[in-house]
Amino acid sequence: MKKSRKYILGTAAVVALFSILIGCSSSSSRDVAFVASGNRIDVKIGGDIVTTYVFGDERSKPSFVPVRSASGIELTRRYPLTELEGGSDDEPHHVGIYFAADQVNGSKFWNNTSVSPQIKHVSTDSMKGGKGSGTLKTTAEWINESGQVLLIEKKSVTFIAGKNDSEYEIDFDVELIADEDVVHFEDIEEGVLAFRWSDYLREAEGGNYPQPGKPLPEESVKGTGMYFSSNGDERAENIWGKRARWVALQGVRNQKVVGAAMLNHPDSINYPTFWHVRAYGLMSGNPLGQGDFLRQNPYQKNPVLWLRKTLHENEKIHFRFKIIVFEGLKTQEQIESKFQEFVKSDK
Amino acid sequence: MMKWCQSIMGVAAFVATLSIQIETSAETSREVAFISSDNKIDVTIGGVPFTSYVYGDELSKPFLVPVRSPKGTELTRRYPLTAIPGGSEDHLHHMGIFFAVDKVNGVNFWNNTDVAFQIKHIATDNVSNGDGSGSLATRSQWIDASKVALLEERRVMTFSAGEHEGEYAIDFSIDLTALVDQVVFEDIEEGMFAIRYTDWLREPDEGEGVRPGHPLPKESIAGTGRYFSSNGDETADGVWGKRARWVAIQGVREGEVVGVAILNHPASFNYPTYWHARDYGLFSANPLAQGDFQRQDDFEKNDPVYLNHTLKKGERSHFRFKVILFDGTRTQNQIEKRFRNFAK
Numbered sequence: 001m002k003k004s005r006k007y008i009l010g011t012a013a014v015v016a017l018f019s020i021l022i023g024c025s026s027s028s029s030r031d032v033a034f035v036a037s038g039n040r041i042d043v044k045i046g047g048d049i050v051t052t053y054v055f056g057d058e059r060s061k062p063s064f065v066p067v068r069s070a071s072g073i074e075l076t077r078r079y080p081l082t083e084l085e086g087g088s089d090d091e092p093h094h095v096g097i098y099f100a101a102d103q104v105n106g107s108k109f110w111n112n113t114s115v116s117p118q119i120k121h122v123s124t125d126s127m128k129g130g131k132g133s134g135t136l137k138t139t140a141e142w143i144n145e146s147g148q149v150l151l152i153e154k155k156s157v158t159f160i161a162g163k164n165d166s167e168y169e170i171d172f173d174v175e176l177i178a179d180e181d182v183v184h185f186e187d188i189e190e191g192v193l194a195f196r197w198s199d200y201l202r203e204a205e206g207g208n209y210p211q212p213g214k215p216l217p218e219e220s221v222k223g224t225g226m227y228f229s230s231n232g233d234e235r236a237e238n239i240w241g242k243r244a245r246w247v248a249l250q251g252v253r254n255q256k257v258v259g260a261a262m263l264n265h266p267d268s269i270n271y272p273t274f275w276h277v278r279a280y281g282l283m284s285g286n287p288l289g290q291g292d293f294l295r296q297n298p299y300q301k302n303p304v305l306w307l308r309k310t311l312h313e314n315e316k317i318h319f320r321f322k323i324i325v326f327e328g329l330k331t332q333e334q335i336e337s338k339f340q341e342f343v344k345s346d347k
Numbered sequence: 348m349m350k351w352c353q354s355i356m357g358v359a360a361f362v363a364t365l366s367i368q369i370e371t372s373a374e375t376s377r378e379v380a381f382i383s384s385d386n387k388i389d390v391t392i393g394g395v396p397f398t399s400y401v402y403g404d405e406l407s408k409p410f411l412v413p414v415r416s417p418k419g420t421e422l423t424r425r426y427p428l429t430a431i432p433g434g435s436e437d438h439l440h441h442m443g444i445f446f447a448v449d450k451v452n453g454v455n456f457w458n459n460t461d462v463a464f465q466i467k468h469i470a471t472d473n474v475s476n477g478d479g480s481g482s483l484a485t486r487s488q489w490i491d492a493s494k495v496a497l498l499e500e501r502r503v504m505t506f507s508a509g510e511h512e513g514e515y516a517i518d519f520s521i522d523l524t525a526l527v528d529q530v531v532f533e534d535i536e537e538g539m540f541a542i543r544y545t546d547w548l549r550e551p552d553e554g555e556g557v558r559p560g561h562p563l564p565k566e567s568i569a570g571t572g573r574y575f576s577s578n579g580d581e582t583a584d585g586v587w588g589k590r591a592r593w594v595a596i597q598g599v600r601e602g603e604v605v606g607v608a609i610l611n612h613p614a615s616f617n618y619p620t621y622w623h624a625r626d627y628g629l630f631s632a633n634p635l636a637q638g639d640f641q642r643q644d645d646f647e648k649n650d651p652v653y654l655n656h657t658l659k660k661g662e663r664s665h666f667r668f669k670v671i672l673f674d675g676t677r678t679q680n681q682i683e684k685r686f687r688n689f690a691k
Contacts, residue, residue, distance in 0.1 A: 231577075231592070232683060243590065243619065245578070267646040272590065299614035301665035307652070318648035336579060 030161040032134030034127040055121030060112045065096025069258045077196045086221040087199045094196035101191035107144040110190040133160045152177040167326040174319040178311035185309040187291030194284035201225040201251040203279035210257045225251030236279040241293040243272045257329045265320035377509040379481030381474045392508045402468035407459045412443025416605045418674045424543045433568045441543035448538030454491045457537040464492045480507040499524045513674040521666040525658035532656040534638035540668045541631035548572035548598035550626035557597045559678045572598035583626040588640040590619045593686045604676045612667035
């Protein structure tokens with residue numbers, strides 16, 4: 001009896017040791033897998049669903065929702081998919097991570113919950129899982145109220161398991177190709193690559209947000225988040241409407257610091273992008289809204305420099321962003337070095 | 348060309364005179380004063396020469412030259428005013444601090460040492476001496492080869508001392524107003540708000556130049572400079588052709604670190620500006636050449652977004668830069684703080 005107990009303990013110790021070893025070494029080899037069913041594609045990292053790509057005829061645009069941290073904490077708002085007591089119910093068109101813009105030849109593809117106009121998923125072109133990373137390729141059409149296709153959207157979304165178990169990355173490579181004689185983007189703040197935060201991660205009032213060397217703030221559905229940017233700015237009001245190479249937010253959920261950083265690649269149109277970042281929970285990079293941002297800034301010494309991006313048939317524009325979903329307090333320097341790596345990465 | 352040379356010789360003589368004055372005057376006050384004479388306005392701080400605004404019918408454009416650090420170290424190249432052994436002789440049109448651009452309705456106002464077309468000083472509108480700060484307001488015209496004035500340039504230069512130890516600053520607020528029906532600025536890297544710094548601050552072919560926290564490199568006319576920017580980029584290779592809120596360079600001269608920072612103000616046209624910063628000595632901000640910089644970058648997934656900035660008669664563009672001339676090593680954080688104060 002004594003002997004067998006010892007044996008079991010020994011085995012337990014070996015298993016524990018193994019788990020530690022696996023934990024340490026699995027970091028870059030966690031599998032990324034895609035599981036498609038109906039109008040959804042689950043994205044799994046190391047067997048856990050980190051997010052789901054949802055689309056379909058009844059949706060105004062595709063979204064990745066919910067978006068979870070590596071240990072499963074939801075970072076995106078549940079509303080309007082699910083209501084939450086004390087939660088926000090503004091802007092039902094903000095769902096998870098999505099890509100859209102107002103106004104394209106006058107149609108509002110962003111501020112829209114109907115299916116006319118619509119950004120319609122038309123095909124899943126490739127789903128390639130693998131060790132450490134996997135890529136999902138999709139095609140969507142931007143269809144106006146008259147049923148005309150204005151733009152073809154080719155999206156290549158690569159999930160990267162990350163160098164450690166506490167984070168992963170989503171590399172968005174998006175091409176818009178004009179399918180009409182002239183496709184005109186107005187300069188409007190509403191766009192383009194967006195992340196709608198969980199209410200718990202809304203921007204904190206006062207100092208109730210995670211700071212190095214201080215105890216964690218008390219978790220609240222009112223928000224404990226704080227934005228920071230590559231310019232060294234903090235808070236949505238200081239980041240909104242400016243160009244920056246990256247913006248990040250971190251707050252507290254389930255007693256952990258969680259957050260996401262959105263990096264703009266120099267290959268992307270009108271880099272470094274302007275940012276449409278709001279305290280109530282929207283983080284969006286918008287390189288097309290230039291004139292609208294300049295119009296609203298406090299410096300009015302120059303007439304507004306409008307972009308008014310116009311594409312002729314078959315012309316295209318390229319957008320590239322990386323979203324890093326992380327756990328644990330991050331510094332300016334850490335996100336900056338991630339950005340520098342991203343710039344060097346080829347695709 | 349003869350007249351231009353005479354004018355340059357005059358400036359060279361003045362440089363020599365100033366050198367003597369520096370040795371004899373004591374640094375007691377921060378009074379910023381302007382002394383006007385024929386085609387130049389000397390700027391002194393505490394009675395000591397800081398820089399001179401030079402202009403005239405023989406100059407292709409007005410210049411501030413030479414420009415010194417608070418300790419009196421010359422930060423601008425002497426050539427073509429004076430040739431020095433081992434010194435550079437490229438780009439005659441780069442002198443001191445200047446403001447110009449190629450091409451405006453086809454005219455190369457930047458790459459120009461001639462007066463057939465010219466940025467011509469027309470009037471000194473205001474001169475205000477003051478304790479710690481003084482300002483000079485000037486008016487120029489950008490005149491093409493047919494003697495048509497395309498643009499009116501109104502410039503206010505505020506010279507300041509004492510905001511920070513070991514730093515002088517010049518705040519440039521410049522408005523360009525179209526005087527003809529249409530003025531088109533092509534997207535060309537050659538521009539716009541520039542300093543041609545001394546050969547000693549050039550980036551060296553070997554070695555890394557001055558880096559905070561590292562031993563000082565050995566002084567050399569071949570250069571010990573190193574650029575750094577608000578993006579955290581370093582060296583001309585890292586800085587050139589990108590947007591940034593500010594860029595600085597520092598190197599060794601007379602055994603000590605000296606340098607120059609140029610800050611772009613958020614109210615300035617197409618902020619944050621692109622930078623035309625070269626290792627051989629040119630340090631320039633150019634917000635107009637967006638398309639030319641994008642065309643040359645490593646990222647070719649999108650067509651360049653050309654500005655082809657156009658002003659109709661009476662329309663204007665506003666440019667604002669602050670130049671800081673400093674003694675002693677500066678860090679990224681220090682210049683960032685200066686930028687934040689400037690942007691407020």
